[in-house]
Every structure is written in structure tokens, then in C-alpha cells.
Amino acid sequence: MRPSEAAALARQALADGDSTLARSVAERLLAEFANYPPARLVRALLAEQANDTDAALDDLRAVTSAEPTNAEARAVQARLFRRRGDTDRARMAARQAVELIPREPEVLESALEILNLQADSLDTSAAVLARVHLNCGWPDLAERHARAAVSESPERVDVRLTLAEALWRLGRLSACEAECRVVADQAEECVRAAVMRAHILSERGRTAEGQELLDRIGRIDPEFREARELLGTLEVHRLVLPDAVEIAMPPEVLRRSNGSVEAAAERSPADGIQPPASLGAHPTPAEAQEGGGREDRAEMPGESADQIQRSQPLEKLPGSQAQGVEAGRVPLTDEEVTVSTEPLSLDHVAEEPDSPAAAETLADDVASESAPESVAPADEAAAETTFSTFDWARHLIEQSEWTEAERVLTDIVTANEPDVSRVDGLLLEAVAHRELRGPAWKLLGDHYMQTDRPQAAADAYLRAANVAGRTAQ
Amino acid sequence: MRASELHQVIGRLPGVTGSAVWKAGEIPTGDLGGRGGPVGPGLLSASIATMEQGVETMGLGQIAEIWFVTENTQCLAMRLGQWQAVVVGGLTMDVDSVRDGLTDLLAKNAESDA
Numbered sequence: 219m220r221p222s223e224a225a226a227l228a229r230q231a232l233a234d235g236d237s238t239l240a241r242s243v244a245e246r247l248l249a250e251f252a253n254y255p256p257a258r259l260v261r262a263l264l265a266e267q268a269n270d271t272d273a274a275l276d277d278l279r280a281v282t283s284a285e286p287t288n289a290e291a292r293a294v295q296a297r298l299f300r301r302r303g304d305t306d307r308a309r310m311a312a313r314q315a316v317e318l319i320p321r322e323p324e325v326l327e328s329a330l331e332i333l334n335l336q337a338d339s340l341d342t343s344a345a346v347l348a349r350v351h352l353n354c355g356w357p358d359l360a361e362r363h364a365r366a367a368v369s370e371s372p373e374r375v376d377v378r379l380t381l382a383e384a385l386w387r388l389g390r391l392s393a394c395e396a397e398c399r400v401v402a403d404q405a406e407e408c409v410r411a412a413v414m415r416a417h418i419l420s421e422r423g424r425t426a427e428g429q430e431l432l433d434r435i436g437r438i439d440p441e442f443r444e445a446r447e448l449l450g451t452l453e454v455h456r457l458v459l460p461d462a463v464e465i466a467m468p469p470e471v472l473r474r475s476n477g478s479v480e481a482a483a484e485r486s487p488a489d490g491i492q493p494p495a496s497l498g499a500h501p502t503p504a505e506a507q508e509g510g511g512r513e514d515r516a517e518m519p520g521e522s523a524d525q526i527q528r529s530q531p532l533e534k535l536p537g538s539q540a541q542g543v544e545a546g547r548v549p550l551t552d553e554e555v556t557v558s559t560e561p562l563s564l565d566h567v568a569e570e571p572d573s574p575a576a577a578e579t580l581a582d583d584v585a586s587e588s589a590p591e592s593v594a595p596a597d598e599a600a601a602e603t604t605f606s607t608f609d610w611a612r613h614l615i616e617q618s619e620w621t622e623a624e625r626v627l628t629d630i631v632t633a634n635e636p637d638v639s640r641v642d643g644l645l646l647e648a649v650a651h652r653e654l655r656g657p658a659w660k661l662l663g664d665h666y667m668q669t670d671r672p673q674a675a676a677d678a679y680l681r682a683a684n685v686a687g688r689t690a691q
Numbered sequence: 692m693r694a695s696e697l698h699q700v701i702g703r704l705p706g707v708t709g710s711a712v713w714k715a716g717e718i719p720t721g722d723l724g725g726r727g728g729p730v731g732p733g734l735l736s737a738s739i740a741t742m743e744q745g746v747e748t749m750g751l752g753q754i755a756e757i758w759f760v761t762e763n764t765q766c767l768a769m770r771l772g773q774w775q776a777v778v779v780g781g782l783t784m785d786v787d788s789v790r791d792g793l794t795d796l797l798a799k800n801a802e803s804d805a
Contacts, residue, residue, distance in 0.1 A: 631718070663733045664718040672740030679734035686728055 221247055221440045221465050225256035232263055240264060242471055250465055253407060253438045255281045255288065262294060271298050283405040284438050286376040289320035293329045300332055308332055314376060317345040319353070344370060348380045357387035375404040379411060386414045387451075391421060409435055413445045420456045423642055423666065426677040432457050440465075456646055607633075608644055620653040627654075631661045631668070638669050649681075656685035692800050694720045701776060704792045706784030711736050715773045723779055735777050739768045758786060771797035 219227075224243050231239035241264055247257035258277040265274035275298055281291040292315035299308035315329035330336065340346075344366035351360035364381035371377055382397035395418050398411040405411070412435050419428035435445060440463045449455050607630055614623035627648055635641050645665060648658035659682035666675035692700070694712045698721040701710045709723035711732030719736035727734055743754045757768040765784050768777040774797045778789060 634716075660730050660733065663730070663737060667713065667718055667733065667737055667740070668716055670716065672737045672744055675737035676734060676741050679730050679737055682730045683727065683734060686730060 219465055219467050220462055221251065221254060222256065222443070224465055224467060225254070225260065228257065228260045232260060237264055237267065239471065243467065246467060246471065247465065251437060251440050253280050253284060254440065255284045255291075255438070259288075259291060259294075262291070266294060266298060271301055274298055280407070282375075283407045284409050285444075286379050286401070286405045286408055287318050287410070289315045289318035289329075290322065290325045292318065292376075293320065293325045296329060296332045314374065316340065317343060317349065318376060319346065319349050343367065345374065345377050345380070348377070348384070352380055352384055352387075357384040360384040361388060373404075375401055375408075378404070379408065382411060382414060383448075386417075386448075391418045394418065407438055409439045409444045410448065413448050416445075416457060417449065417452075417455060423638070423669070423671050424674045424677075425456045425642075425646060426674060426681070428457055433460070436460060436463075456643070608640065611644060612647070615648060615651060615654065618653070620651075623648070623654060624657045627658065627661055631665050634668055638665075641665050656682055659685060692803065697774075697776070697796065697800055698722075700796060701778060701793065704778070704789050706780040707778045707789060708780050708784075710776060710778040712774070712776045715775075721777075726779070732777075735766075735779075736775070739777060740775075743770070756790070767793070769793050769797060772801040774800055 224247050228240045228243035228247070231237075231243065240260055244257045244260040244264070247254050248261065251257070258281045262274040262277035262281065265271075265277065275295065278291050278295050278298070281288055282295070285291065292311050296308045296311035296315060299305075299311055309332060312329040312332035315325060316333065320326045320329070330340075344363045348360045348364035348367050351357070351363060361381065361384035364377060364384050367374070367377040368381055378397055378401045382394050382401055385391075385394035385397060394414055398408075398415050398418075401408050401411040402415075412431055416428040416431040416435070419425070419431065432442075432445060436442060439445070442459045442462075445457075445459055449457060449459065607626065611623055611626040611630065614626060627645065630641060630644065642662075642665070645658055645662040648654045649662065651658075659678050663675045663678035663682060666672070666678055694714060694717065698710055698712045701707060701712065701721075709721070709726065709731075711719045711721035711723065713719035713736055719732045721732040723731040723735065739757060742757065746752070746754050753770070755770060757766075759766050760782070763782065764779055765782060765786060766777065766779045767786055767789060769775065769790070771794065776793055776797060778793065780789065
């Protein structure tokens with residue numbers, strides 16, 4: 219059973235008044251994932267029912283640390299503060315809950331009841347406008363209002379997170395990173411901030427670090443729900459989302475659930491995490507711009523046109539694994555290898571699978587598409603050669619000609635190709651193949667050293683050494 | 692002198708059992724006496740360069756040399772201009788004389804580059 223299904227089962231049990239089942243499922247989940255927010259929330263609700271305010275608030279602190287924009291947790295906090303007689307904090311938490319625009323009517327009602335307000339008498343604050351605009355896919359407007367909201371309430375971590383996300387969607391990665399750091403200071407387990415930071419690291423060529431950070435998120439969000447939602451909006455990224463984990467429930471829990479597992483599964487929050495479901499609400503950073511194509515992103519502050527242009531060939535080239543792998547991601551982990559070693563969809567080459575000329579023709583096509591018209595003949599020839607080499611490497615990988623592929627990859631690295639991100643992309647594709655992994659990690663280390671990224675290089679070399687160690691064993 | 696040639700010459704310094712040499716923006720070359728296999732020189736160079744980057748980021752300046760010792764190895768890393776070298780040797784390696792020899796070699800190389 220997926221953790222989200224189990225959490226949905228626990229919520230259903232709670233709603234049906236079966237506290238024992240709800241507790242049992244929540245505890246089972248927390249035994250596996252100690253800070254899993256949905257399970258913590260169930261336990262907080264159980265503690266609230268049992269009048270154990272302190273325990274409930276403890277759990278809610280963990281929930282809001284991981285998910286500062288969890289409106290339900292804020293609403294429950296508000297009820298608990300009121301129960302303690304702490305009216306100010308109750309109202310503050312209730313206002314936060316309302317401003318987070320909860321989807322569930324009962325959460326909104328609960329918060330409004332504490333604020334002693336009717337929904338239509340709510341004033342529209344900058345924080346609300348920021349959320350609304352972000353949800354509508356207008357990050358530039360969201361940013362403007364989020365900045366106003368931050369200056370009004372600098373202590374509000376949820377507002378900071380909204381600002382960070384708006385910046386991320388605008389492609390202003392440095393500014394986003396700074397906001398994410400502030401968020402992490404206040405909510406150190408914030409999953410959303412961590413996902414954005416992981417992506418930013420990978421965009422800067424520190425993919426291994428980004429991947430490590432993403433892997434750590436799995437301890438809190440084992441299904442990588444937020445990561446899928448955020449990264450699913452990108453056309454291409456280099457992070458690998460691990461497969462969804464399953465959790466074994468004790469047979470008595472399954473029996474007691476009386477088949478409600480299936481029903482719970484239908485309502486599972488995980489159903490809402492697939493990219494298509496969230497794409498509408500959260501357009502890609504590129505789409506968020508008017509007429510949003512990749513070219514438009516080049517004009518975004520904080521991201522140079524050069525960076526965007528560099529990434530284009532990887533996406534455009536048929537046969538790029540960035541196309542073959544879901545959401546443009548490139549597999550990195552050992553677990554991904556079985557998936558990634560599927561034949562690449564090198565469409566043009568597939569028509570004449572054994573013909574290197576096919577790859578070159580394709581390269582020419584792409585080169586003529588991509589190269590500016592005013593390019594000098596010598597540069598044009600160089601560009602064609604470069605495309606051919608990259609495509610040829612991909613073709614060899616597709617044909618499982620590992621030795622030759624390694625040689626071509628070595629040539630590419632030795633040539634110190636100026637388009638750094640293209641080489642990054644190609645080598646990251648190569649490490650996904652078991653037979654190439656050791657040399658490809660080493661070449662990636664070499665490439666990182668050439669491009670003055672020693673930390674990433676050290677990581678890549680370490681991976682190469684680990685692969686060599688495993689092979690020797 | 693190219694990095695591979697420089698590596699050969701450094702290998703002749705007394706007590707040195709392995710070395711890696713690189714110029715900024717190039718791939719480290721050499722071998723560490725078989726330790727770490729083909730990845731060894733890169734890994735050690737990258738680790739030291741990471742430390743350098745950290746030190747520079749903290750505003751402490753640029754590291755000119757690093758020396759460390761383990762239970763069976765001494766390691767000396769030096770930078771001179773664009774060139775960097777890491778040498779390893781046993782506990783009996785005379786670090787002072789190796790440092791002098793290495794400085795001399797790197798300086799000559801930096802001059803010939805200029």
C-alpha cells in the first residue's frame with residue numbers, strides 16, 4: 219500500500235469514528251517515516267480528540283515545518299490555541315489558514331469560526347493575492363504581492379515560501395535560493411523549499427548534490443508528491459524521482475478496513491500528484507510567461523539567454539534521453555538503470571539503425587534548425603561536427619556499443635566543448651547505462667574539473683570509484 | 692611542459708610515490724602509485740580543489756599549499772599560478788625538499804607558459 223493510501227485510510231477511519239484503526243495506521247506510517255506529514259496530522263487530530271493539546275501541537279509543528287502551506291494544520295493549530303485560551307495565536311493561525319486558501323470547506327469554516335467572520339467579509343490581503351496569483355499561474359503578479367506580504371509579516375514562513383515559489387517559477391533561481399534559505403531557517407524540514415533547492419543545485423551543474431537533497435526529502439515525503447508536482451511543471455530537469463514506496467500494513471488493519479483500502483485509494487492524495495493534474499494549476503515557468511516558450515525564458519531575469527540556448531539542443535534532439543524519460547529527467551541512480559537502459563527513441567536514426575550517416579543527417583537537420591542564420595561558414599561547419607559527435611555518442615549508446623561510446627565520450631570531454639551544459643547532459647545520460655557508468659562518472663568528474671566545479675567533480679569521481687569498487691568485488 | 696610530462700618529472704622527486712598535476716580548466720593527470728585506480732588522481736585533485744574553493748569563499752584567500760599525513764602516507768598539494776600538483780609519498784618522504792623541488796618545477800612551467 220502506498221503511504222498516501224494508508225494516510226487516506228487513516229483519515230477515513232477517523233471520519234468514521236474508528237480511532238483505533240486511524241491510530242494504528244498512523245503509527246505504522248510513522249514507524250516507517252517519522253515525519254510523514256499526513257500521518258502526523260492524523261495523530262494530531264487524534265490527540266485533539268483526546269484533549270491532549272500539547273501532543274497535538276507537537277505533531278502540528280512537524281507538519282507545518284514540512285508543509286508550511288498546509289491550511290488544515292494551521293486551522294487545527296488555531297483550534298488548539300483557542301482551547302488553551304491563547305486567542306492571539308489562535309486568530310493568527312486561523313488567518314494563516316484562510317490566507318492559504320484551503321480547498322476543504324470544513325477547514326475554511328473552522329478557521330472563519332475562530333476569526334468570527336463570514337467568508338464574504340474577508341479582506342483581501344497581499345498574502346491571499348499572492349497565493350491566488352501563484353495558483354492561477356501568474357508568478358510575476360504572485361511575486362509582487364508576496365513581497366508586499368513579506369514586508370507586512372516577515373515572520374510568516376508560508377508567505378516566504380510563496381515568494382520563493384513565485385521566484386522559482388519565474389526562473390530567478392538565485393533570488394529563489396535566498397528565500398528558500400530563509401524558509402529553511404524557520405521550517406527546516408520544508409519539503410517544497412528543499413525540492414526547489416535541489417533543482418537549483420542541479421541547474422548549476424551540482425546534480426549529484428541536488429539528487430542527494432532530493433533523496434533526503436523521501437524520508438518526509440516518501441512518494442515525492444511535492445517534488446513531482448513542482449518538477450512535473452518543468453520541460454526538462456536532471457533529477458531522478460525515485461519510485462513510489464509501498465508500506466506493508468498489518469493484516470488485522472487491512473481486515474478492519476473492510477475493503478475501504480480501495481475506496482481510500484480512490485481518494486488518495488497521490489492521485490492528484492501526477493503532472494497532468496497539476497499542470498493546469500501550475501504552469502511551467504516558461505508557460506507562465508505570455509506566449510511562454512523556452513525562448514521566452516531567456517528573457518527572464520536571473521537566467522541568461524545563453525543558458526536557455528544551451529539547453530535547447532538536448533531537448534530538441536530526437537534520441538536525447540531527455541525526451542525518452544518522463545518529464546525530461548535523466549536517470550542517475552542505480553535503481554533507474556533498468557528503466558533507462560530501454561532503447562532510446564532515436565527516431566531519425568531508427569529508420570536506418572546501422573547508418574552513422576543517419577545520425578549525421580539528423581545532426582545536420584538540427585544544426586540548421588538551431589544555428590543562427592548569420593553564422594560564419596567555419597562556425598557552421600564546427601557546429602555540424604559538434605552535433606554529429608554528440609549524436610554519434612547517443613547512437614552508439616543506443617546500439618550498446620559501449621567501448622566505442624566511451625571513446626567518443628572521452629573525445630568530447632577532451633575537446634573541452636564550450637557548451638558545458640550539453641556535455642553535462644550527455645554524460646548524465648551515459649551514467650544511466652550500467653555498462654558505461656564507471657567511465658561516464660569519471661568523465662563527468664573530468665568535465666566538472668575542466669569547468670571549475672571541483673565539488674561536483676569530487677562527487678562524480680567518488681561515484682566512479684564506487685562503481686569500480688563494486689565491479690572489482 | 693605539458694601536465695603529463697610534468698607528472699613524469701615530479702615522479703622522480705625523492706620519496707614521491709605518486710602525483711597528479713593539472714592546469715586550471717584542464718583534466719588532472721597522473722597516478723597515485725596505483726592507489727585509487729584511474730579515478731585516484733581526479734578524486735584527490737577535486738577534493739583538494741573543493742577545499743580551496745571553500746577557503747576562498749570564506750574570504751581567507753587562496754591556498755598556496757596543503758600538507759596532510761595519514762597513518763602511512765604524506766600528501767602535499769601546491770598551487771603556482773594556473774598550475775597545481777598533488778604528490779603522495781610514504782612517511783619517510785622529506786616534505787621540505789619535495790616542496791622545494793615542486794615549487795621549482797611549477798615555477799619553471801608557469802614561466803614557460805607565460
